Amino acid sequence: MTANLSPDVSQCLELLQTMQVIRYAEEQLAADFAAGKTPGGVHLSIGQEAVAAGVCAHLSENDQLASNHRGHGHFIAKGGDPKQLFAEIYGMSEGICGGMGGSMHVADYSKGIIGANGIVGAGLPISTGAALADLLDDDGSMTVVIFGDGASNQGVLQESLNFAALWKLPLLYVCEHNGFCQFSPAETVTAGTISDRAKPFGIPVEVVDGNDVRAVWQAMAWATDHIRSGKGPAFIEAKTYRINNHFEREHLVVQTPYRTEEEIETMRRERDPIKLLQKWLKEENLVDDEELGAIDEKASSIIKEAVAFGEAGTPPPEDIGESYMFAGTHS
Amino acid sequence: MTANLSPDVSQCLELLQTMQVIRYAEEQLAADFAAGKTPGGVHLSIGQEAVAAGVCAHLSENDQLASNHRGHGHFIAKGGDPKQLFAEIYGMSEGICGGMGGSMHVADYSKGIIGANGIVGAGLPISTGAALADLLDDDGSMTVVIFGDGASNQGVLQESLNFAALWKLPLLYVCEHNGFCQFSPAETVTAGTISDRAKPFGIPVEVVDGNDVRAVWQAMAWATDHIRSGKGPAFIEAKTYRINNHFEREHLVVQTPYRTEEEIETMRRERDPIKLLQKWLKEENLVDDEELGAIDEKASSIIKEAVAFGEAGTPPPEDIGESYMFAGTHS
Amino acid sequence: MARTRFIQAINDALREEMERDEKVILFGEDVEASIFGDTRGLIDIFGSRRVRNTPISENTLTGMTVGTAASGYRVVLHLMFANFVYTGMDGIANQMARARLMSGGQIDLPITIIASYGGGRANAAQHSDTPFSAVMNVGGVHVVAPSNPADAKGLLKSAIRSNDPVIFFEPGGRGGEQGEVPDGEYLTPIGKAAVVREGTDLTLIGMGSTMRMTLEAADKLAESGIECEVVDVRTMAPLDEDTLCKAAERTGRVVIVDESRDRCSAASQISAILADKAFEHLKAPIKRVTTPNVSFPYAPASEKYLLPNTDKILAAATEIVRN
C-alpha cells in the first residue's frame, strides 16, 4: 500500500451516512421478511456496511460493480436508489428490475451496478468481462467485484485472476470475508488466507479491517490509484463479520448453532462499523451529537420514504416475463 | 525438499527402459497416425518421458494416477500394458478399454490408472475424489494427478487444492509444464509460476527440471514421503518441452508457426531426457554401450510386440456401445 | 404404513442406507446443518468421516464423485439447488456419464446426486429451474423424481444401491408434505412408472412436483364424468416407455404435465415417444402443460403465471376431450 490518504471529515460523514442508510434498509428488510412482506428470502449485510461504503466511495457511475447474493449494501453505496430497491424486493414493477430480479438480483446498469447474483462466484466471470470492456473503452473506468469468503472457493476466482493478470484488466477484487460460508465457519471450508490466492498471479494485495470504514476507504485509495494508472488488477480482502443469520429463514433450518450468541453479541457491541466511526469522530472532536443525529435522521427518513415508495408499488402484470427475455432487435 | 535420495544404477536403468518404451511407442504412433492407422488423433509426449517415468517409479498398483489427453507415457510408466495400449489406439476390442476410449481415454483401473481425459483439467476433480477414497481407505495409498500448464488455468485446480489442503488428502499434483497450451506459448495464457498457485493453500511445492529424470525421481521421493506420512498434498511442477506438434494433425491446421524450428531442434538435441540420462550414465561410467544397447533393443521389441498385438486385434462389435453404458446391477 | 414428511422420508433413506453399507458416504455444501433438512442429523450418527461439509466448488464436487465411486465407495452428493447442476455440469455430462463406456466397462459408478428443483417460492431465476432435460439428454445417468414420500424413500434407496449414477430430484418447498410410507424396508425400482389411477377417457401423465396438481385435475375431471388414467413417471431416464404407451393407448388422449421449461422437456420426450409408438391409438393431439421458455420472475404472480397448475391441466384436457 503506497497511498496514505485518509478520508477527510466530510468524506467520513458521507461514509457514515451511507452505512446508516444501508443499516436502516436492512433492519427494515429483516422486519419486512418476518412480517411476510418480502415474497422471497433476503440475505442481510448488517455489520458489514463499511465494505460497501468504503469501496463505493471511490467509484463513479462509469465504474462497474458486480456483487453477490448479499448485495443490498453494495447497491445502495454504489448510488442505487433505495426506493427502487425496496420496490424491487417487495416484488413491484416500480422496482429497479421491474420486480423481476428481487433481492438476489438487484442491478442498475445506468449506475454501473451490474448485478447481484444468486450463483455464488458468478460475479467473477461477469466482472472479468466488464473489465475487458473497460480496457477496450480505455476511458479510465474500472470494475470492482465483491464476493464472499465462500465464493473464493469457486474456481472462477483463479480463472479470473489469471485473465486479469495477463490482460492487465482494470479489475479490483474485494473479498468480503465475513467469517462464514452459509452455515460453515470459514476455516472449515476455506484453506489459508484468501487474498494470498492472488499473489501467484502477481496481483498486489491488501488485507484490511473491514469494519473500519476508514481503513477500507484507504485501501481503496491505494487500489483505485493502482488500477486507474494502468497497472492492472488489485485485490482487497476485507475482514468483517456477519451479524445476522445467513438468510432470514435460517432459524427455521439450522438446528445446531454454528457460532455462539456471545460471539455475535460481542461483535455487535464492539465491532459495529457505524458505532466505530461515530466513536472515532467524537473522540477526535470532529462532530457533535447534533450532526450525528441529523445524519441518523436523514438515513432513517430515506428508508421510510423508500418503504412508502415500495409499498405504493404495483405488482407487475402476470404475463410480463416473456417480454423481458429478448431484446428482439439487432444492429 | 528434504529427501536427498537419488535413484541407484538399477533404478536409473529402469527409468531409462521406461522412457525408451514410451519413446518407441510414440514414434510408432506418429508413424501410425501419418499412415492412417489410428482412427482418431493422438497427442504425443515425445521429449516429456522423464516426467512419466520419474513420477511412476514411486507408485505401486494401489496408488492411483489420473492423467490427461497426452497420456500414453503415463499409462506405460504406471504399468499399463503397451499391447493393450496399441490395441486400444487402433480401436480394437483387445484394447485396454475395449476400443471404446482410444488415445485420450486410456485407463486400467486394475493398475491404478484411473484415466486419461479429453476435458482439459478434468483429472483434477476426479483425482480429488480418488484421493478422498485413499484417505477413507487409510491403507497408505495415494493419488497422483498429472496435468499440463494449460490445464492449470481451469478453476478446478484451485478448487481441488482447497479440498486437498482442508482434508489433508494424499494427493500429489504434477504439473507437466511443456511450454505450450495447444498453439499458445504458455506465458501468453498463463500468468506467473504455476506451482505458486498451491502455496496459498499451504501445500508444499517443488519445481524441477522435467527433462532430468533423476531430478523428477528425487522430487517424487520427497513428495511421496511427505504424502505417505500423512502430511497432506504436495505439488511438483516439472518443466519440460513438447517436441512434437500439439497433435499429429497440427500441420494441417496451424499456418503461422508459434515457435521456431530452431528452438525445437535445440531442445531435441540438447534436452532429450533419454539422451541426457544415457550421457550421464556413461560419463559416470555406470553403464557400457552394450547395456544401453540391450535396453534399447528391449524397448523396441516391446513396442514391436505391442504393435503386432494391436494389429491382430478385432474391432469391437458395432452394437457394443450400449452394453458398456450401465452396470445395471446394485448392491 | 406411517405418515411421514417428504423430507423425513429422504432422511430415513439416507440413514438406512448408511447404516446398511458403510461404503456409503455423503458430501456437499452444508450437509451437516442441511438447508432443506434432508441430510440433517446424519453427521451425529455417522461422523465426519462419512458426512462432509464441502467448500462451494460445484465443478469439483460433481467430478470428484467419479474418483471416489470408481474406488469402491457409494457416493451421495447433495448439490442443494438444481440450478447448480449447470454450475457443475462438466462432472455430470463429460465425466460420470462417459467414464464407464470410455473405460470399456472397467468400473461401476455408484453415485447419487440429490438436488432440489422447481419454482413457486419467489426464489427468482437462478434458484427455480427444473433441469430434468439437461441431465436426461446426456445419457449415462439415470434420472428420478419422486412425487410422494414413499417413492422418495424407495427411489433414493434404489439410487444409493445402484451401481450406476442416478440424479435424484426432490421437489423444492415440499419438504413438509406428508404421505404414507410403508413400514420396513422396501425399494422403488428405477425405470418403472406407476399407474396411480385407472381411467378410460383421458390419460394424465405427471411427474415429481406436478403430480399433486395432476391428481387434483383428475378428481375435478371425474366430477364432470371424465375418468382419467393417471401415470406418475417417477423415472425420467430411462423412461418406462411400456407403461407410458399402454396408459396412453387405453384412452387415446394424453396430457403430460412437467414443470420443466417446455423446449426439450421431459414432457416433450414422452410426447415424442407416444407420437411414435402409441400413434395408432391416439384420438387427439398430445398436450403438454409445462413452463414456457421463460426465466422465472421474482414477482410471485408473474412467476406463478408461468408454472403448470390444475387449471392449465383442465384447460388442456377439455381441449382434447371435447375434440
Next chain:
Amino acid sequence: MARTRFIQAINDALREEMERDEKVILFGEDVEASIFGDTRGLIDIFGSRRVRNTPISENTLTGMTVGTAASGYRVVLHLMFANFVYTGMDGIANQMARARLMSGGQIDLPITIIASYGGGRANAAQHSDTPFSAVMNVGGVHVVAPSNPADAKGLLKSAIRSNDPVIFFEPGGRGGEQGEVPDGEYLTPIGKAAVVREGTDLTLIGMGSTMRMTLEAADKLAESGIECEVVDVRTMAPLDEDTLCKAAERTGRVVIVDESRDRCSAASQISAILADKAFEHLKAPIKRVTTPNVSFPYAPASEKYLLPNTDKILAAATEIVRN
C-alpha cells in the same frame, strides 16, 4: 454466387461483421491459430485488441461474455468443441440466459458462441456431442445450426448482429464441404426454417449435420416414387413451428433427423410440437432418427453404428409410408 467452403463462409461472416462494426470482438482458446480454421487470419486484420487468445477457462469464458456484452460490445466467443458447453454451462444457463429478464430488461446481450459439434471422426465420448438440447432447454438463448455454407454465413452474421445471445453450432469435420454462397451482403433470419424441397408423400425434417443425409434420402425415395417435402430447421430455438407444422401437414407423415442423443433431443421437441399442433393431419407415427442414449465409442464402426445415416432415414420412411 460463388462456391465456398463451409469454414470459409464462417470466416467471411466474422470478417465482414468485424469490418462493419468495430464493437465486435472475438475471443476464445487459440482463436488466432484457429483449430478449425474458422477464425484464421482475423488476428492479422483486426489485431490483438479485438481478437484474443484465452486461457483454458470455459467457466469464465461463458460468464465473461455477459459482462463485456452488457457494456456495449458484440462478443463472439469460440468455445471450440461443443462438449465444452457443459464445461462452461453456468455462464450460459444461469447467467446469459437469465440476466436480461432478471434486470427487468435493462440490458441487451449481443453474444455469439460458436461451437463445433458432432461425431463420426473417432474423437470419442468427450469430443463428439451434439448438445442442442442442453442449450435449447435453458430459454434465453437462441440456437442455430446451419447445414450449408450459405446459411452458415447468413446465420452467423445475424447472430453477431442480434442483440440477444445466440449459440451457433457448426458441424464438426464439415469445414471443407463446399456450397454456393450468394455474392454481397445477406442475412439468414434467426427463427426461420427453410423448406428445401417440396413433396407430397412424406416430410423429412433435418438440421445441421443431418441435412446432407436427409436430402440424400429424399433423392433415393424419389427414385421409388416417394416425393419428400424436406425442411431444414436451421434455428432450434426459437423453433419455426409454423413452417414445421405446415410441412408436416402437407404430407401427414414425418421423419425427423437429428444427431442429438434421442432423449430430449431437438427431434423430440419437434415431434412433440407436431403431435400437438399438427395432429389432425398426421397419418402415421412421427419417426425420429437420432443417436441412441449412448456415449460415443472410439472404435469407428461402433461409433458409426450409433449415428443417423441415410439408411436409417430410409428405414424409418419406409415404415410409415407403407403404413
